[in-house]
Amino acid sequence: MGWAFLTLAGMFEVVGVIGMNKVSKHRNLQSFIILFGGMIMSFGFLSQAMKTLPMGTAYAIWTGIGTVGGTLVGIFFYGESNDWKRILFISMVLAAAIGLKLIS
Known part of the structure; x- marks a missing residue:
């Protein structure tokens, strides 16, 4: 289950990054909701993943x-x-992530 939480955390981090881009272009409520919503969900899922996965691997x-x-x-x-x-x-980043998954 930790890997599923970690995948969701990464996906929500991407949502947060999209929000950062939107905030840099348009400072409106929708942009900030995307930014903070993505990051809050990302950190929440990351903390759940770290209950079963090693911190270094999860991060x-x-x-x-x-x-x-x-x-x-x-x-x-x-x-x-x-x-x-x-x-x-x-x-190369993807290969490293796959390698960490294979050895964890």
């Missing part, structure tokens, strides 16, 4: 999901660069 996976997810949202929805080097390093 590394959580930040990895947020990093990769935020980058992919930027590429697909905000027109950020999709240079092959960015894709290579995103793949």
